[in-house]
Amino acid sequence: MRNSIFIIFLGITSLVFSQQNDPKDLEREAREDVREGNKLYNELKFEEAEIAYKKALDKNPNYAKASYNLANAIYQKNKNKEAVFQYNLAEKIAPNKMSKAEIFHNMGNSFMKEKQYDKAVDAYKNSMRNNSKDDETRYNLALAQKLLEDQQNKDNKDNKDNKDNKDNKDNKDNKDDKNKDKKDKEGGDKDKDQDKGKDKEDDKGDPKNQDQKPRPNQLSPEQMKQLLEAMNNEENKTQKKVNAQKEKGQKIKQEKDW
Secondary structure (H helix, E strand, C coil): CHHHHHHHHHHHHHHHHHHHCCHHHHHHHHHHHHHHHHHHHHCCCHHHHHHHHHHHHHHCCCCHHHHHHHHHHHHHCCCHHHHHHHHHHHHHCCCCHHHHHHHHHHHHHHHHHCCCHHHHHHHHHHHHHHCCCCHHHHHHHHHHHHHHHHHHHHHHHHHHHHHHHHHHHHHHHHHHHHHHHHHHHHHHHHHHHHHHHHHHHHHCCCHHHHHCCCCCCCCCHHHHHHHHHHHHHHHHHHHHHHHHHHHHHCCCCCCCCC
16 A cells, blocks of 8 residues: 555656756746846846846757846946857857847947947947848947047057167167276277386486395385276276266156057
């Protein structure tokens, strides 16, 4: 007796479970979710509308209207990258060319918001391929092409200006290096001439001083004087080089207003 009741109970459970998962019932519930989503969408409650459309897709993943409307709700929330992703999904299950045209049109609008004008142009062209009579899409395509051209011209100008600035800077650095080398060379030649002049003066000095010989390892007063002068000259040259290197290392970056 108990076994018979158990079998009947299982049969009733299976029947209820099968009724709950009836594809027709799921489609009907999905349509109700879409209607609810449309109501919320018209009330500008895009967050709630998105949830309703997602519920419909959970019950019927191939529900084209739910997929398209979900993309529109995401678009209205300014989540453009997510909207593009969802539009791509919707396009794959779109039932006809008119639906595809609307999807590509809105996809182009998403790219326009992101200033991705090249992708917007492609999207609008795809929309026109599916519906060549849509004047709004034709206008948006022309606008996207104009903005793309302006963007490319600006990028080219920026690149040219940056290149010119770099060339001018390199030329200035090369000129500074040449001037520095010339000054160092002139300073070296001048020091040599001064040393030669001092040597001649020493040779013409007092005979007594010429005859006087310093003791081993001991410099004469004149040699001490010359050594000190040479050390001072060398120290001045070194300091000039250090200062020149510091000035060269300080680069000024000019920012431009675009």
